[in-house]
Amino acid sequence: MNKMLRKxxxxxxxxxxxxxxxAAVASAHVTVAPAESSTGAWETYTLKVPSEKDIATVxxxxxxPEGAEFKQYEATPGWNVTIDGNKVSWTATGEGIQAGQFQRxxxxxxxxxxxxxxxxxxxxxxxxxxxxxxxxxxxxxxxxSVTSIVQSSGNGDSHSHGSADMDDSMSMDEHKAIVEDxxxxxxxxxxxxxxxxxxxxxxxxxxxxxxxxxxE
Numbered sequence: 001m002n003k004m005l006r007k008x009x010x011x012x013x014x015x016x017x018x019x020x021x022x023a024a025v026a027s028a029h030v031t032v033a034p035a036e037s038s039t040g041a042w043e044t045y046t047l048k049v050p051s052e053k054d055i056a057t058v059x060x061x062x063x064x065p066e067g068a069e070f071k072q073y074e075a076t077p078g079w080n081v082t083i084d085g086n087k088v089s090w091t092a093t094g095e096g097i098q099a100g101q102f103q104r105x106x107x108x109x110x111x112x113x114x115x116x117x118x119x120x121x122x123x124x125x126x127x128x129x130x131x132x133x134x135x136x137x138x139x140x141x142x143x144x145s146v147t148s149i150v151q152s153s154g155n156g157d158s159h160s161h162g163s164a165d166m167d168d169s170m171s172m173d174e175h176k177a178i179v180e181d182x183x184x185x186x187x188x189x190x191x192x193x194x195x196x197x198x199x200x201x202x203x204x205x206x207x208x209x210x211x212x213x214x215x216e
Contacts, residue, residue: 030060030134032120032145038152040113042071045147047090047105049097049124056096059125060105061089067112074106096127111149120145 030049037043051057064070064086073081078094090105097103112118121135121144136142 029143030122030124030132030145032062032122032147034147035145036148036150037111039111039115039149040152041111042108043111044106044108047107047120047122048102049105049122050102051097051099051126053126053130054099056092056098056127057103057124058092058096058127059089061087061123061125063087063121064109065112065118065120067114068118069110071108071110073108076103076105079103079105115149115151117146117148120147 030047033046033048034043047060047062049057049060066086070083070086070088073088075081076090078096079090079092082089082091088107121133124132124134126132132142134142135144137144138146
């Protein structure tokens with residue numbers, strides 16, 4: 001029995017390793033949250049940037065989608081912000097985002113007046129000069145984030161998801177609300193479910209083969 005258990009554990013090890021690899025890849029994207037907001041709202045968005053290489057991320061460029069209007073940003077220690085048309089850049093003044101770390105940047109944008117999806121193209125610069133373009137379609141290796149803009153039920157301008165008024169700074173409670181929104185709306189990548197299914201199927205097939213071999 002112990003011998004069979006050891007064999008099953010040996011068979012399971014590659015599947016577990018593959019699952020962990022797929023999970024790490026699936027969760028290492030640059031994202032913008034929330035995934036849903038309303039038309040015309042002044043939304044406080046969260047740009048989350050993980051450093052997935054062994055070197056630091058030193059700059060992130062974000063393109064504001066057509067129809068949306070960039071309004072303001074929260075200052076982040078260790079980072080300078082420049083705005084050039086629809087391009088907003090966060091540039092590190094220190095070491096940047098180290099390997100195994102991530103950084104959140106907060107900004108407010110006015111959503112389009114028409115319902116529909118808006119895509120956030122982001123460009124991640126590393127200290128060695130390499131660039132990762134998060135501008136692909138969903139399902140690609142480097143997808144951009146998409147926010148679904150739904151028709152607002154209210155009248156006039158509205159503020160959504162912890163958005164701060166133009167004259168007020170963001171409080172810690174609003175920060176916590178944004179982080180909670182990010183965790184709820186970011187969800188789990190379909191790639192993770194696919195990897196889990198493949199790994200479990202491989203393990204089951206290997207276990208069945210082992211058991212059949214013992215019976216024969």
